[in-house]
Amino acid sequence: MQPTDTAPGGRPRRSDATRAAILDAARERFASDGYERATIRAIARDAGIDPSMVMRYYGNKEGLFAAASEFDLRLPDLAAVPREEAGAVLVGHFLERWEEDGALTALLRVGVTNPAGAERMRAVFQEQVAPAVAAVCPDPDRAGVRAALVASQILGMAVSRYVLRFPPAAGMPRAEAVAWLAPTVQRYLTAGSP
Amino acid sequence: MQPTDTAPGGRPRRSDATRAAILDAARERFASDGYERATIRAIARDAGIDPSMVMRYYGNKEGLFAAASEFDLRLPDLAAVPREEAGAVLVGHFLERWEEDGALTALLRVGVTNPAGAERMRAVFQEQVAPAVAAVCPDPDRAGVRAALVASQILGMAVSRYVLRFPPAAGMPRAEAVAWLAPTVQRYLTAGSP
DNA sequence: GGGGGACGCCAACGGCCGTTGGCCTAGACT
DNA sequence: AGTCTAGGCCAACGGCCGTTGGCGTCCCCC
Known part of the structure; x- marks a missing residue:
């Protein structure tokens, strides 16, 4: 069974640092290169891990983008x-x-x-x-x-x-x-x- | 020698219809898909010709885009x-x-x-x-x-x-x-x- | 009417991509 | 201490892409 991608309510996982590194690298690559030219290989290289890790944690490229682009504008009232x-x-x-x-x-x-x-x-x-x-x-x-x-x-x-x-x-x-x-x-x- | 891509001052070429079809298809594909996902193969298919024709007439993908995105806003005075x-x-x-x-x-x-x-x-x-x-x-x-x-x-x-x-x-x-x-x-x- | 160049297609190459599955390792839990 | 699982790497596959070179064919011009 794959590690479940449960909500962050659970205990911290040993891989949390890696997950965060992937997200950081992904955001940067998506921002500077756009979706198509931001390759999973390049993101993994930036994060210092193997491309297959990205697949394990985020399923596929679309899932990675969904996770990387989740954010809050924090608009004032x-x-x-x-x-x-x-x-x-x-x-x-x-x-x-x-x-x-x-x-x-x-x-x-x-x-x-x-x-x-x-x-x-x-x-x-x-x-x-x-x-x-x-x-x-x-x-x-x-x-x-x-x-x-x-x-x-x-x-x-x-x-x-x-x-x-x-x-x-x-x-x-x-x-x-x-x-x-x-x-x-x-x-x-x-x-x-x- | 390749057919020269001379300025449109010259005589009409036999391939002008093909060139125009390529440009039309390219504009449509670039508009709907963006640069990376607009493939030369798809553009050629839309234009009803072989991908190698695109290369012959426009050199490479970048040249095709340059030709397809040349236009005049026709701004009023x-x-x-x-x-x-x-x-x-x-x-x-x-x-x-x-x-x-x-x-x-x-x-x-x-x-x-x-x-x-x-x-x-x-x-x-x-x-x-x-x-x-x-x-x-x-x-x-x-x-x-x-x-x-x-x-x-x-x-x-x-x-x-x-x-x-x-x-x-x-x-x-x-x-x-x-x-x-x-x-x-x-x-x-x-x-x-x- | 013959020659040459423009036109077009076909097949292929090399490269990069997303994605997969197997294997090793080290840490956590009992 | 022993086991079991999550974390990680490696190698590979299949696919699509841009691009190239070669080969027919038709038209134009002399």
């Missing part, structure tokens, strides 16, 4: 900040989060190329972004549209700045990016329909 | 429209262009995963988007930043709507998307720095 600062808080949080966690770039890169990755991004959008937006928007039945608009602006800046690296976007200080984007997001969040 | 409508015109043009030409999605998909694709997107940005934006922005020395902001919003909507297909973004009528995005882009184009 927008209802708890002054209403007119929600846009700035949200943009600042996202850019900060993006710079500290390679999994976000990994998910974006894979989501654009791979159907399973796209599905996971839709899930993150629906389960994390949409509810956070709904907490402050004036018309709850249109919260989905507002959330999509917010996502479009933030994703677009992430693509321009961290993935395609358009020089003006990549070179802009984060504070300047926040200052430009905040009014946009604020309008998407709270302003009346155009 | 923003100086010729009323100043306060520039944002709406630009957004409307982009979304329309995106829906009619698969090469845009292809370039986006490949640009996110492939270094050569990213380089080509940077070139398109610098040679086509930046000059068009510079024609209306009040501070020409900061035109690059404004162009990057415009690109971030439009790219983000394209990603959300055409690639990741977030339901609210994909289902939104184009006119509604334009109405929401136009003020944002207008501000990036002409408003004072925040």
Whole structure:
């Protein structure tokens, strides 16, 4: 019988360090290379173990990606900040989060190329972004549209700045990016329909 | 000697139909599958010819992509429209262009995963988007930043709507998307720095 | 009407990939 | 102390890929 991949409620396993090393390497490779070019062999080499270990612990490449791209945006509760600062808080949080966690770039890169990755991004959008937006928007039945608009602006800046690296976007200080984007997001969040 | 891949100034070649079929199939495959999963074999099958023909005419896969992703955004002259409508015109043009030409999605998909694709997107940005934006922005020395902001919003909507297909973004009528995005882009184009 | 080049297909090569199964080892539990 | 199992490596398989070279064939031009 294979070692069960039980929930982390159980006792620590002897292989936990290896599992973590694999996940770290996988996130980095997926982020920099995308799904297809991030090979299991390269990930295993980075983690200092044999490729077959990856298969044993995560089943197959798809399972590895699913595990590596599981993460929490840790979105702030927008209802708890002054209403007119929600846009700035949200943009600042996202850019900060993006710079500290390679999994976000990994998910974006894979989501654009791979159907399973796209599905996971839709899930993150629906389960994390949409509810956070709904907490402050004036018309709850249109919260989905507002959330999509917010996502479009933030994703677009992430693509321009961290993935395609358009020089003006990549070179802009984060504070300047926040200052430009905040009014946009604020309008998407709270302003009346155009 | 191989058939020369001379500029299209020369006489029409007997193989022009084949070349065009290859390019059409390539654009479609690159758009839907991305660079790595779009195989030369599949493209050749779609075009109804042998894979070796692709190599003969385009050298290698990278050359094929370069040829398939050569295109013109056909951006309007923003100086010729009323100043306060520039944002709406630009957004409307982009979304329309995106829906009619698969090469845009292809370039986006490949640009996110492939270094050569990213380089080509940077070139398109610098040679086509930046000059068009510079024609209306009040501070020409900061035109690059404004162009990057415009690109971030439009790219983000394209990603959300055409690639990741977030339901609210994909289902939104184009006119509604334009109405929401136009003020944002207008501000990036002409408003004072925040 | 004959020759030569453009056009097209076929078959194959080498390489890398995901994945599998067997074997050894060392630690944990009784 | 002895056993048993999880942890780890090694070697290999089958498949698909990009790419190459050779061989017919048809069209164009002299």
